[in-house]
Structure formats: C-alpha cells, structure tokens
Amino acid sequence: xxxxAFLRKLDxxxxxxxxxxxxxxxxxxxxxxxxxxxxxxxxRPYAEGDDIRHIDWGIYLRMDRLILRxxxxxxxxxxxxxxxxxxxxxxxxxxxxxxxxxxxxxLGYVALLNHDRVNVCxxxxxxxxxxxxxxxxxxxxxIFRFLGSIRAQGRTSLSSALRRYFAAPRTRGLVVVIxxxxxxxGVEEAVAVLRRFRHDVALVHxxxxxxxxxxxxxxxxxxxxxxxxxxxxxxTPGLLTAYRATFERHAQDIEGYCRKYGWGxxxxxxxxxxxxxxxxxxxxxxxxx
Amino acid sequence: xxxxxxxxxxxxLLLAGVAALVLLLYVLKPSPxxxxxxxxxxxxxxxxxxxxxxxxxxxxxxLLLALAIALSMAFALTRPELAAIAGGGGDVLIVVDxxxxxxxxxxxxxxxxxxxxxxxxxxxxxxxxxxxFLLADTTHQxxxxxxxxxxxxxxxxxxxxxxxxxxxxxxxLASLPGLRAQHQVWFVTDGVAAMDLPASVRVASVFRNADxxxxxxxxxxxxPGDPRRHDAFVEITNASAGNKRVQLRIAGAGGTPLExxxxxxxxxxxxxxxxxxxxxxxxxxANVASEGDGFALDDTAYGFLxxxxxxxxxxxxxxxxxxxxxxxxxxxxELQMVAPARAARLVGFDAAVFDRVTPDRLPGVPALLVAxxxxxxxxxxxxxxxxxxxxxxxxxxxxxxxxxxxxxLIDRAIPLRPVAESAIRFDTIARGPEDxxxxxxxxxxxxxxxxxxxxxxxxxxxxPGFPAFLANAVDWLTSDAGAVAxxxxxxxxxxxxxxxxxxxxxxxxxxxxxxxxxVASEPGLYTAMTRSERVRIAANLLDAGVTxxxxxxxxxxxPSGVPGVxxxxxxxxxxxxxxxxxxAAALLLALEWWSYNRRITL
Numbered sequence: 001x002x003x004x005a006f007l008r009k010l011d012x013x014x015x016x017x018x019x020x021x022x023x024x025x026x027x028x029x030x031x032x033x034x035x036x037x038x039x040x041x042x043x044r045p046y047a048e049g050d051d052i053r054h055i056d057w058g059i060y061l062r063m064d065r066l067i068l069r070x071x072x073x074x075x076x077x078x079x080x081x082x083x084x085x086x087x088x089x090x091x092x093x094x095x096x097x098x099x100x101x102x103x104x105x106x107l108g109y110v111a112l113l114n115h116d117r118v119n120v121c122x123x124x125x126x127x128x129x130x131x132x133x134x135x136x137x138x139x140x141x142x143i144f145r146f147l148g149s150i151r152a153q154g155r156t157s158l159s160s161a162l163r164r165y166f167a168a169p170r171t172r173g174l175v176v177v178i179x180x181x182x183x184x185x186g187v188e189e190a191v192a193v194l195r196r197f198r199h200d201v202a203l204v205h206x207x208x209x210x211x212x213x214x215x216x217x218x219x220x221x222x223x224x225x226x227x228x229x230x231x232x233x234x235x236t237p238g239l240l241t242a243y244r245a246t247f248e249r250h251a252q253d254i255e256g257y258c259r260k261y262g263w264g265x266x267x268x269x270x271x272x273x274x275x276x277x278x279x280x281x282x283x284x285x286x287x288x289x
Numbered sequence: 290x291x292x293x294x295x296x297x298x299x300x301x302l303l304l305a306g307v308a309a310l311v312l313l314l315y316v317l318k319p320s321p322x323x324x325x326x327x328x329x330x331x332x333x334x335x336x337x338x339x340x341x342x343x344x345x346x347x348x349x350x351x352l353l354l355a356l357a358i359a360l361s362m363a364f365a366l367t368r369p370e371l372a373a374i375a376g377g378g379g380d381v382l383i384v385v386d387x388x389x390x391x392x393x394x395x396x397x398x399x400x401x402x403x404x405x406x407x408x409x410x411x412x413x414x415x416x417x418x419x420x421x422f423l424l425a426d427t428t429h430q431x432x433x434x435x436x437x438x439x440x441x442x443x444x445x446x447x448x449x450x451x452x453x454x455x456x457x458x459x460x461x462l463a464s465l466p467g468l469r470a471q472h473q474v475w476f477v478t479d480g481v482a483a484m485d486l487p488a489s490v491r492v493a494s495v496f497r498n499a500d501x502x503x504x505x506x507x508x509x510x511x512x513p514g515d516p517r518r519h520d521a522f523v524e525i526t527n528a529s530a531g532n533k534r535v536q537l538r539i540a541g542a543g544g545t546p547l548e549x550x551x552x553x554x555x556x557x558x559x560x561x562x563x564x565x566x567x568x569x570x571x572x573x574x575a576n577v578a579s580e581g582d583g584f585a586l587d588d589t590a591y592g593f594l595x596x597x598x599x600x601x602x603x604x605x606x607x608x609x610x611x612x613x614x615x616x617x618x619x620x621x622x623e624l625q626m627v628a629p630a631r632a633a634r635l636v637g638f639d640a641a642v643f644d645r646v647t648p649d650r651l652p653g654v655p656a657l658l659v660a661x662x663x664x665x666x667x668x669x670x671x672x673x674x675x676x677x678x679x680x681x682x683x684x685x686x687x688x689x690x691x692x693x694x695x696x697x698l699i700d701r702a703i704p705l706r707p708v709a710e711s712a713i714r715f716d717t718i719a720r721g722p723e724d725x726x727x728x729x730x731x732x733x734x735x736x737x738x739x740x741x742x743x744x745x746x747x748x749x750x751x752x753p754g755f756p757a758f759l760a761n762a763v764d765w766l767t768s769d770a771g772a773v774a775x776x777x778x779x780x781x782x783x784x785x786x787x788x789x790x791x792x793x794x795x796x797x798x799x800x801x802x803x804x805x806x807x808v809a810s811e812p813g814l815y816t817a818m819t820r821s822e823r824v825r826i827a828a829n830l831l832d833a834g835v836t837x838x839x840x841x842x843x844x845x846x847x848p849s850g851v852p853g854v855x856x857x858x859x860x861x862x863x864x865x866x867x868x869x870x871x872x873a874a875a876l877l878l879a880l881e882w883w884s885y886n887r888r889i890t891l
Contacts, residue, residue: 091327156328182328211327219321219891224329231329232321233336236888243335250331 001105001144006275010106014114015079015174016264016289039072078119078133078173079111080199082161083150084206085122087226088182090152092208094270100178100206101147103268106278107176108143110288112136117173120146123161124154130165155226156183159190166193176287178204178268180211182226187254195261202264202287205251209271212247214240300367307363308356315352351890354881361874365867380421380436383409384460384490385449386478387426389777389830392451393479393838394583395497402451404495405477409446412475412493413439425460427484428452434465453586453777453810453830457482459490480843494843500529502553502579503587503836507829509565509573509594509771511620519594521565525577527553528584528837536578537561541568541594558833570594572791572814586777587836590829591791591814593772600767603627603635603654606644611750612659616642619760640766645743651713655736655766660703660743666713667739668705674725675701682719685781687765687824688730688738690773692754694719699749702727702742713737733819736766772825777809780826782817789816 046066059067081104089097111118117135122128131146216235258265266285268277282288391402421436479496506524527533540546544567573592605627629646640655647662663670679694704725707715719728729739744750781804788796788807791814798805809828817824884890
C-alpha cells in the first residue's frame with residue numbers, strides 16, 4: 001500500500017489528540033489519571049499501600065512528613081477510523097475510495113506506532129465490515145489488508161453507520177471519518193452521536209477534481225451513481241459557476257460545523273499526492289504531529 | 290401568389306420538403322450525453338435555486354424559429370410575387386422606339402433616346418414589386434427579349450442606340466416569351482416613325498422639337514455630252530420649324546471645296562446641281578451646317594467622283610447600228626468598229642463588245658459578249674428558250690446599278706451553262722422565269738459579261754435602262770465604277786471581302802452564306818475588296834422621312850412624363866418579396882442566435 005520511504009516518514013509522526021486519552025493501557029497520550037508517568041502532576045500525603053517509590057524524600061527530610069509525588073499517567077488512545085465505501089466514493093480519477101483507503105492506512109499505521117488501539121470500519125448505507133481492535137506496529141499489515149478488501153456499494157448513510165457502531169459501549173477516543181460527505185441526510189445529524197459521546201472527531205473530506213470543477217457538455221444527462229437517477233441539464237457557464245459555489249458552500253458548512261465544536265477538518269483533493277495531504281494538510285490541521 | 294422561378298407545384302413541394310427536413314432534423318436530434326456524477330445532491334440544490342424553463346416549451350420555440358428561418362429562405366428561392374403586398378404583379382412590357390429620329394437632340398442638348406431611357410426607369414420604378422419587366426425595341430437591337438430585374442432593365446435601356454438600315458416595327462406581342470395574360474405594354478416613342486400599335490398599348494411620348502437641316506439626296510453623275518465633266522446633285526431639307534441659314538460645302542480629293550450659302554424656310558427643300566469636276570477623282574464629301582442643328586447624321590453625305598479619262602472600246606459585230614449608236618453616246622467611250630474576222634487581234638483597246646461573235650479563246654481585254662455561241666472555253670448551251678422575260682436580277686451588281694430590267698422581253702435566248710472545270714467562274718445576275726441564266730458576269734479573274742440573247746431578239750435596247758447598263762458595263766469592264774449607294778445600317782458586300790473606311794481603317798464584318806455584312810452607323814465611303822474586285826460603297830442617310838424629325842403624331846412639352854406614367858411609387862412597393870423574405874430570415878437568424886445564447890431556445 002505504501003512505499004518504505006513513505007512509511008519511514010510516517011514513523012516520526014503521532015496522532016494529535018485534543019482531549020486527554022481515556023485508554024486503559026499504557027500508551028503515549030496524556031490521560032486524566034495520575035500514577036506512573038513522566039509528567040509531574042501533584043503532591044499528596046502518603047497513605048498506606050502507596051508505592052513508596054513515589055515518596056518525595058527531600059520533603060521528608062525537611063519537614064519530616066511523607067509526601068507522595070503524583071505523575072500524569074500516559075495511556076493509549078482508541079482510534080476509530082471510518083471509511084466511506086458508498087458508490088459515490090467509487091468515482092473520479094484518482095478514485096476517491098482508493099484515496100480514502102490509503103489515507104486510512106496511513107493514519108492507522110501512525111496510530112499503531114503510538115501504541116493506540118485502532119478500529120477500522122467501512123460504511124455505506126449502514127455499518128459495513130469492521131476490523132477488530134488492533135494494537136502494535138506488527139498489526140499494520142492486517143489493517144492494510146482489511147482496507148484493501150473494502151468494496152464500494154450502496155448509498156451513503158453516515159448517521160445510520162455511526163449510530164449502530166456507537167450503540168455498543170466504546171471507550172472515548174479519536175474518531176476519524178474519511179468520506180465525501182455526500183449524504184442526503186446531512187452531516188450534522190450524523191455526527192451528533194459523536195458529540196454526545198464526547199469523542200475527539202476529525203473529518204477528512206475526500207474530493208475529486210471532477211466534483212469540485214466539473215467539465216461537462218452543453219447538454220447532459222447527469223446520472224447519480226448512487227441513486228441511479230438521471231437529470232437532464234443544460235450546462236451553462238452560469239450554472240457551472242452556481243454549482244461550484246454550492247459545492248464550496250457544502251464543504252464550508254461541514255468545516256464550519258467541525259470548527260464550531262473544535263473538531264478537526266481536512267480536505268483531501270484526490271489530485272494532490274497523498275504524501276502531501278498526510279505530511280502537510282493533516283499536520284497543519286493538528287490531526288498528526 | 291405566383292412563383293416566376295418555379296412552377297407552383299414545384300414551389301409548394303420545395304417548401305413542404307424544407308419543412309419536413311427541419312422537422313426530421315429536430316426529431317432526429319441526438320439526445321444529450323449521459324454523464325455519471327458521484328451524487329446529484331449538489332446538482333439538485335443548484336437546480337432548485339435556478340428557475341428552470343419548461344423544456345418542451347423551449348423545444349417548440351426552437352422548432353418554430355428554425356422552421357420560420359428555413360421556410361423564409363426557401364420561399365425567397367422561389368421568387369414569389371405577392372400582388373397584395375407588392376402591388377402590380379403583372380408583366381410590364383416596355384418597347385422603346387429606336388428609330389433614327391430618336392437620336393435627335395432637343396433644346397436641352399439631350400437626345401430623345403436619353404429621355405426615353407429616363408422614362409423607362411420611371412415606369413419601372415413606378416410599378417409594383419411583384420412585376421416582371423421585359424424590354425424590347427423597334428429595330429431589333431435586343432435580339433432575344435427576356436424578363437429581367439429592374440436593375441438589368443435600367444442598365445439595358447442605356448445600351449440602346451438609334452437604329453438604321455432596318456425598318457422600325459413594333460414587336461409582335463404574341464411572339465414574346467412567357468408573356469402572361471395580365472400585362473401592360475408601354476411604348477416609349479417620339480411618334481415620328483409610323484407603326485401599327487395594338488389597341489392596349491400605352492404610349493409615353495419623349496417627343497421634343499429639334500432643329501434639323503439635312504441632306505436628303507446626293508448623287509454624282511457624268512454630265513450628258515461631256516465625259517470630262519461631273520455634276521453633283523444635292524437636295525437639302527430644312528425640317529426645323531423656323532427659317533435656317535445653311536452653309537453647304539462639298540470637298541473632294543483635290544481642288545478648292547465648293548461652298549454655298551442658303552436660306553431655307555421651315556419645312557422647305559432646295560435642290561442644287563453643282564459642277565464638281567474640279568474637285569478631282571476620288572471621294573466627295575458634302576456637308577451642311579446650320580445653327581442649333583439637333584440631328585447630325587443627315588448633315589453629311591459621301592459620294593465618289595470617277596475617273597474622267599476616255600476609254601477605247603472595240604465593237605466586234607457583223608453589224609449593229611443601234612448598239613454602235615448607244616456606245617457612241619457614252620461620254621467616255623471612244624468606239625472603233627472591228628470586223629469579226631479580226632476578233633482575235635484586238636490590240637490597244639480598253640474593252641471590247643462582241644455582238645453575236647464568239648472569240649475562239651478568252652479575249653485579251655475585258656469584254657461584253659452579246660448572244661455568244663456556246664464554245665469550249667465559255668460554256669455549254671442550256672437549250673434554247675423563246676418568249677421569255679427577266680424575272681429577277683441582282684440590282685446590287687455594278688453592271689445593273691440603276692438599270693431596270695422589269696419590262697425586258699426576249700424572243701429567243703440561248704442560256705449558257707458554264708463549264709464546271711473551266712477556270713472562269715460566272716455569277717448569274719439576271720435570270721428568266723425558270724431560273725435560266727440570261728445575264729452572266731465573271732466572279733473573279735478576267736472581266737467578262739455575257740448577254741444570253743441578241744439585242745435584235747429582245748426589246749432591251751429600247752428600254753430606259755439600256756444606256757445605264759452599257760455605261761455600267763464600260764465602267765465595270767474598265768474598272769472605273771463609281772460608288773454604290775447604300776443606306777446606313779447593315780450593308781452586304783461580296784463574301785470574304787475586307788472593308789475599309791475612308792481613313793483606311795478596317796471595318797469589322799460578319800460572314801453569312803454568300804456575303805459579308807458590315808454595319809455603317811454613320812455616313813461614310815467604304816471600300817470592299819476581294820481578291821479580284823473592289824467595290825466602293827457610299828453609305829448615307831439620305832432619307833427625307835428620317836430628316837423630318839419633327840413630323841411626330843405626338844405632342845411635345847411633357848417635361849416630367851406623360852399621364853398614366855407612375856411618377857412616385859411607395860418605397861416598399863419597389864422591394865421584391867424575396868428580398869423581404871431574406872431580410873426576415875436574417876432577422877430571425879439573429880433572434881435565434883440571441884435566444885440560443887440566452888438559453889431561451891435549445
């Protein structure tokens with residue numbers, strides 16, 4: 001899926017998280033729990049049963065009191081990667097689904113490097129295939145294989161997929177949705193469930209150049225690859241201008257929603273090399289650091 | 290509605306075909322290309338925002354516009370004529386009088402023909418746009434009249450010129466091609482030339498008074514009794530309304546020109562006989578000059594003054610007192626009687642007359658053979674005929690100039706049939722009722738004239754034309770004939786002849802079977818030359834009927850036209866319907882372009 005050179009560049013990256021990690025296992029993310037760690041958090045009086053290794057012996061000598069030094073515990077972070085596999089993603093050159101697979105692969109690889117628990121799901125009309133939680137760098141090939149097996153099918157219903165997935169108890173973590181967000185039901189309602197569970201969310205908007213700036217004949221019948229519906233349209237410069245403006249507004253609405261709740265949002269144009277998106281756009285957005 | 294360009298059936302078929310073709314093209318119009326899009330979500334939002342026109346309505350509008358454009362263009366091709374719109378709609382035949390008097394200039398300095406051209410344009414402009422026009426003339430200058438556009442008619446009428454030589458006649462309406470029942474005929478004339486006009490013809494007069502003094506007769510003759518003297522007979526006519534002072538001048542190749550001053554009353558005619566012997570042998574030019582003369586063609590006349598030298602003529606005859614006396618009366622002839630036995634030894638003569646004597650071989654001098662005996666070199670007898678007369682003769686031949694043979698009766702004649710293999714080629718210049726050759730003259734080579742009958746066996750010697758014939762014969766045999774008089778116009782000369790004018794310039798000729806034709810459009814002295822012959826032609830107007838340019842049956846003083854001639858037509862009446870249709874097609878095309886670019890039409 002990736003070249004060794006690209007993987008080497010990914011080796012130095014880590015997923016950025018806006019919230020403290022809630023993982024149960026040791027990881028590389030700061031968590032709300034105090035315990036063993038490298039970052040000093042607080043002092044408290046020693047109590048029976050405390051680990052005597054955390055007693056601050058300097059204070060004991062000065063004040064003759066047993067005081068423990070507390071450290072922030074570093075935990076792992078659950079990462080939920082949702083890849084849109086609806087028929088609308090099987091479009092454009094380069095193919096949007098293929099681009100989304102590779103993007104998810106790169107993020108998953110970085111998460112595994114940082115000892116995060118990685119969950120990968122595909123979705124269309126509902127929740128699709130799911131890869132059980134994977135942790136550790138050696139699990140990367142499995143993630144790549146799973147992503148490679150995703151096939152485009154069905155309409156887009158992000159809401160249905162997210163509701164179903166988070167109907168089961170899930171540890172709060174980073175949810176990354178990679179999609180073209182051409183959902184007739186809208187994006188806001190779909191991602192409301194994420195907001196309710198207070199996940200850290202990042203939306204990666206995959207856009208094909210043909211969508212953003214279509215080149216069409218003067219008269220055309222537009223066939224929706226998801227719905228199969230046909231619309232006869234007379235293409236005029238004015239209409240194309242209006243389309244471009246509407247498409248841009250659609251993307252800006254999604255971005256605006258994300259900004260409103262402090263979520264990450266990144267556009268991934270499929271005509272931009274993946275390396276540039278991962279190493280520049282996602283880092284600028286703070287999804288990677 | 291009519292279609293001059295096509296039959297009605299063909300025109301309607303064309304229109305139906307064009308409409309069907311447009312419909313077919315619209316029905317067969319390729320459907321729009323199907324283009325896959327990831328989602329129509331955004332497109333639906335865009336289309337909801339933009340008000341969409343009903344496609345069916347636009348399709349019909351497009352079709353209607355296309356049909357209107359195509360039908361307008363097809364309609365224009367059929368050149369329709371809509372009487373209701375364009376007015377008129379009938380055929381307009383305009384006949385222009387091109388007789389010589391139309392060349393007369395009025396007080397305004399313009400000829401009647403120029404006024405006629407203006408009148409024609411006025412008639413054309415005043416007629417409705419649906420009309421067809423056909424221009425004809427009275428001297429057949431327009432060989433094949435045909436219906437033409439207004440512009441072409443306007444250009445063609447200015448090419449007409451006063452015609453000469455042919456009698457002016459009004460064209461036969463029935464012979465004109467494609468003239469419809471509904472038509473009007475205009476005749477633009479000065480009313481001088483008399484013509485029979487159909488009752489329906491409307492006459493537009495261009496007659497204007499013109500001053501004219503002209504020569505109506507001019508001839509040069511040897512004075513009776515004195516072969517060295519020649520007189521010119523000149524007749525001058527004042528066709529003007531008022532008195533005129535006229536200056537006559539006759540000039541020749543040598544000597545001092547003769548000048549006479551005359552005063553002629555309006556309509557008066559005066560004849561003069563002047564001795565022109567002093568002007569020397571060669572061309573003569575007579576000219577009259579008067580103030581304000583409006584017709585130049587009759588101001589000049591040409592003649593030819595023949596040589597004055599005497600000729601020695603031998604009369605070889607067993608005895609013919611009448612012939613000898615007639616020859617002796619010719620002023621130039623110095624006659625000598627020769628016995629038939631000495632016929633073979635004629636030396637020192639300019640010409641010979643063999644009366645009932647046939648030389649054994651071709652004479653060494655030009656000769657007139659009267660009743661020769663058929664012989665090998667001359668020809669074979671074609672049988673003997675009796676009690677016959679001359680039924681036809683070539684009046685243009687120099688031998689028969691001014692010689693009338695209509696009363697010649699012949700008791701007995703032995704016509705000659707020339708030998709085919711003989712080197713001598715004869716033309717028959719007078720023939721009997723059964724086409725028997727009664728008079729022959731050589732076409733080329735040595736000059737010989739033959740009378741197939743003896744003078745005693747006919748009354749030819751008692752005819753008034755006999756002395757003229759003898760004089761012509763002597764002149765022709767001695768090659769000193771004067772000029773043949775011809776009117777202006779088309780003149781026939783011997784076949785393959787070169788024609789030179791007085792200045793030596795070659796005149797264009799046209800070959801027809803048996804002759805060459807050339808056109809003398811103004812008076813002049815022409816010389817037609819073949820390999821063996823030279824004929825001088827004095828082409829003059831010399832027609833009192835033409836000189837009388839004011840002898841019109843119409844009144845003058847119509848400065849701007851005549852009653853009935855449309856003076857001012859509506860601006861749109863002059864526009865042909867097909868032009869309107871093309872303009873409409875162009876307008877609709879622009880509308881279609883505009884509506885297409887604004888997505889009103891498909």
